[in-house]
Amino acid sequence: xxxxxxxxxxxxxxxxxxxxxxxxxxxxxxxxxxxxxxxxxxxxxxxxxxxxxxxxxxxxxxxxxxxxxxxxxxxxxxxxxxxxxxxxxxxxxxxxxxxxxxxxxxxxxxxxxxxxxxxxxxxxxxxxxxxxxxxxxxxxxxxxxxxxxxxxxxxxxxxxxxxxxxxxxxxxxxxxxxxxxxxxxxxxxxxxxxxxxxxxxxxxxxxxxxxxxxxxxxxxxxxxxxxxxxxxxxxxxxxxxxxxxxxxxxxxxxxxxxxxxxxxxxxxxxxxxxxxxxxxxxxxxxxxxxxxxxxxxxxxxxxxxxxxxxxxxxxxxxxxxxxxxxxxxxxxxxxxxxxxxxxxxxxxxxxxxxxxxxxxxxxxxxxxxxxxxxxxxxxxxxxxxxxxxxxxxxxxxxxxxxxxxxxxxxxxxxxxxxxxxxxxxxxxxxxxxxxxxxxxxxxxxxxxxxxxxxxxxxxxxxxxxxxxxxxxxxxxxxxxxxxxxxxxxxxxxxxxxxxxxxxxxxxxxxxxxxxxxxxxxxxxxxxxxxxxxxxxxxxxxxxxxxxxxxxxxxxxxxxxxxxxxxxxxxxxxxxxxxxxx
RNA sequence: CGGAGCGUAGCGCAGCCUGGUAGCGCGCCUGGUUUGGGACCAGGAUGUCGGAGGUUCGAAUCCUCUCGCUCCGACCA
Numbered sequence: 001x002x003x004x005x006x007x008x009x010x011x012x013x014x015x016x017x018x019x020x021x022x023x024x025x026x027x028x029x030x031x032x033x034x035x036x037x038x039x040x041x042x043x044x045x046x047x048x049x050x051x052x053x054x055x056x057x058x059x060x061x062x063x064x065x066x067x068x069x070x071x072x073x074x075x076x077x078x079x080x081x082x083x084x085x086x087x088x089x090x091x092x093x094x095x096x097x098x099x100x101x102x103x104x105x106x107x108x109x110x111x112x113x114x115x116x117x118x119x120x121x122x123x124x125x126x127x128x129x130x131x132x133x134x135x136x137x138x139x140x141x142x143x144x145x146x147x148x149x150x151x152x153x154x155x156x157x158x159x160x161x162x163x164x165x166x167x168x169x170x171x172x173x174x175x176x177x178x179x180x181x182x183x184x185x186x187x188x189x190x191x192x193x194x195x196x197x198x199x200x201x202x203x204x205x206x207x208x209x210x211x212x213x214x215x216x217x218x219x220x221x222x223x224x225x226x227x228x229x230x231x232x233x234x235x236x237x238x239x240x241x242x243x244x245x246x247x248x249x250x251x252x253x254x255x256x257x258x259x260x261x262x263x264x265x266x267x268x269x270x271x272x273x274x275x276x277x278x279x280x281x282x283x284x285x286x287x288x289x290x291x292x293x294x295x296x297x298x299x300x301x302x303x304x305x306x307x308x309x310x311x312x313x314x315x316x317x318x319x320x321x322x323x324x325x326x327x328x329x330x331x332x333x334x335x336x337x338x339x340x341x342x343x344x345x346x347x348x349x350x351x352x353x354x355x356x357x358x359x360x361x362x363x364x365x366x367x368x369x370x371x372x373x374x375x376x377x378x379x380x381x382x383x384x385x386x387x388x389x390x391x392x393x394x395x396x397x398x399x400x401x402x403x404x405x406x407x408x409x410x411x412x413x414x415x416x417x418x419x420x421x422x423x424x425x426x427x428x429x430x431x432x433x434x435x436x437x438x439x440x441x442x443x444x445x446x447x448x449x450x451x452x453x454x455x456x457x458x459x460x461x462x463x464x465x466x467x468x469x470x471x472x473x474x475x476x477x478x479x480x481x482x483x484x485x486x487x488x489x490x491x492x493x494x495x496x497x498x499x500x501x502x503x504x505x506x507x508x509x510x511x512x513x514x515x516x517x518x519x520x521x522x523x524x525x526x527x528x529x530x531x532x533x534x535x536x537x538x539x540x541x542x543x544x545x546x547x548x549x550x551x552x553x554x555x556x557x558x559x560x561x562x563x564x565x566x567x568x569x570x571x572x573x574x575x576x577x578x579x580x581x
Numbered sequence: 582c583g584g585a586g587c588g589u590a591g592c593g594c595a596g597c598c599u600g601g602u603a604g605c606g607c608g609c610c611u612g613g614u615u616u617g618g619g620a621c622c623a624g625g626a627u628g629u630c631g632g633a634g635g636u637u638c639g640a641a642u643c644c645u646c647u648c649g650c651u652c653c654g655a656c657c658a
Contacts, residue, residue: 022607022619023593027651047650153582156652272657291658313656327656342658368658395656488617523618530618541617551617 013516017054020528030226032463033158035472039532048155048163058480059459064145066197066477067168067453074190076141076170081123083147087113089122093431104151116149121428121450124171129434135175139183143170159456166455173446175438180423180447187421187451191220199475200462205231206241217422221415222461231415232396236408244314246396247403250357260364260378267375271342273307276375284308287366288359290344292333296323300336302346304355305394312395319391343368345376346385356393416461424448472533473556476579483513483572484534488522488541498565499540505569536572
């Protein structure tokens with residue numbers, strides 16, 4: 001393990017820059033953001049742009065080091081690419097045009113176009129096509145740990161979604177698909193190792209790879225209430241997926257025979273599913289929602305889902321092979337259905353009608369009447385409704401049966417996406433003509449993969465998962481210091497000497513230790529200690545010294561014990577070694 | 582991008598409606614008393630009231646513009 005700032009001089013609290021705040025800063029919403037500000041780990045410079053203060057930087061560096069070790073072990077090679085990217089490479093890949101306002105563009109003194117790299121496929125592909133000629137040099141996986149810039153619509157939550165952020169990004173190059181799959185597997189395993197070593201609870205979930213055509217993709221999600229993504233995982237097998245992607249099992253039930261006649265009934269002013277269901281004294285699962293949507297190809301379609309379900313627009317977009325689908329404007333809904341929003345139904349529509357599989361098994365249901373204040377009841381397909389296509393279109397929910405194993409059910413979580421592994425294929429190598437010669441002397445287009453980890457975001461996610469009302473409880477591998485030595489009263493000569501001695505011995509052993517030598521009241525020191533949350537706290541006070549002991553407190557468990565002065569260093573070392581396993 | 586809100590001391594805020602030249606708590610500095618869970622007393626420093634313009638004898642306060650920041654939304658039929 002690399003030693004951080006190995007001189008002792010600045011490991012004294014009185015000389016260190018550790019600006020803690022008693023009060024919660026007004027504009028911090030999530031816990032990790034609040035605590036990072038309060039502990040003085042970060043300070044904001046502009047929206048989504050932060051200073052990494054000394055304490056924060058130490059945790060960031062810890063994270064980077066774990067990543068580095070595992071990447072190296074997996075055979076990846078570190079390099080460093082520039083932040084400023086010339087536009088020409090981005091023109092080559094076509095992304096100068098495609099990338100929207102997130103790409104921060106600027107000009108140099110000669111008026112040439114540049115951008116701040118939000119990701120580095122172009123640059124790395126350029127490196128490889130210029131330097132790799134033969135299949136013998138493959139496979140190759142280049143990575144860097146570097147600052148990225150994405151001009152986010154809405155930066156928020158501190159390091160969780162900044163505009164400028166530190167990212168580890170890796171890119172693999174292989175001769176063929178099979179090789180690329182192997183590179184992908186290696187990264188997948190490296191990522192599991194990384195997050196495990198950080199002591200985080202996480203899931204590797206199947207993710208939507210989008211219409212780009214990438215074959216597969218996993219997101220690494222740290223489980224936390226404040227997570228921006230919804231994920232599901234099976235309670236009995238390994239299957240886990242982003243809800244954007246999660247498959248809903250369809251057993252292919254037959255449509256029941258109609259028992260009711262279709263009938264148009266009055267539903268004055270009852271627009272939402274809940275209102276209609278309550279009004280008709282039915283459950284919302286007996287209703288069908290008719291969504292009028294428009295696609296990026298300017299088609300207008302209707303989609304039917306059971307009243308208590310939600311449409312998964314990404315599944316729909318993938319099925320239709322379009323970039324996006326959005327709810328139609330109210331005026332368009334009126335034009336297509338003839339009724340104000342809230343009364344749309346599938347009967348008599350002249351547009352394409354798709355339905356979620358589940359609708360297939362429904363009978364005698366309720367749909368909108370396509371007339372204001374009217375719904376149909378006793379509706380059945382195919383008798384009353386023409387459905388052009390059934391497909392898996394709804395959003396997966398907690399309790400849904402697992403599509404991969406028998407008997408398993410979905411649990412649902414919120415997750416923070418901290419890593420993403422993605423098989424790219426030949427998108428960039430094609431566009432940028434990155435080829436090598438194979439063993440037959442034929443030029444072959446390289447098959448690529450890309451693999452990212454948000455470094456700052458992972459630290460923030462670790463805080464979301466490891467804190468209490470007093471402050472941080474970071475796991476030892478990510479904590480900025482391993483040990484805090486609190487000298488209760490620096491004016492007491494014996495207390496001072498003992499603390500200094502323990503501190504010096506720890507430094508000699510390479511332990512990352514901070515000595516709180518401030519002339520503050522003990523209460524303040526303990527509050528700061530809890531806030532900053534250094535995992536192992538040694539308290540040296542006159543009270544204990546009379547007995548020849550110091551006090552050891554474990555921040556994460558709250559466990560306290562008295563340890564003879566002579567043994568404290570080895571006891572601490574044992575704790576540190578235990579955490580390294 | 583649409584909507585809402587905020588900008589006053591390092592931090593958290595009051596003052597603005599009803600105009601009269603800026604205040605509270607924490608922090609900071611000095612001295613003293615204190616010293617095992619955010620002490621007490623006494624004294625002290627700190628503000629282009631986000632910026633520009635306007636109204637007025639007079640603007641933190643009213644008006645206009647502008648910049649910055651925060652939150653909510655962008656899957657209601």
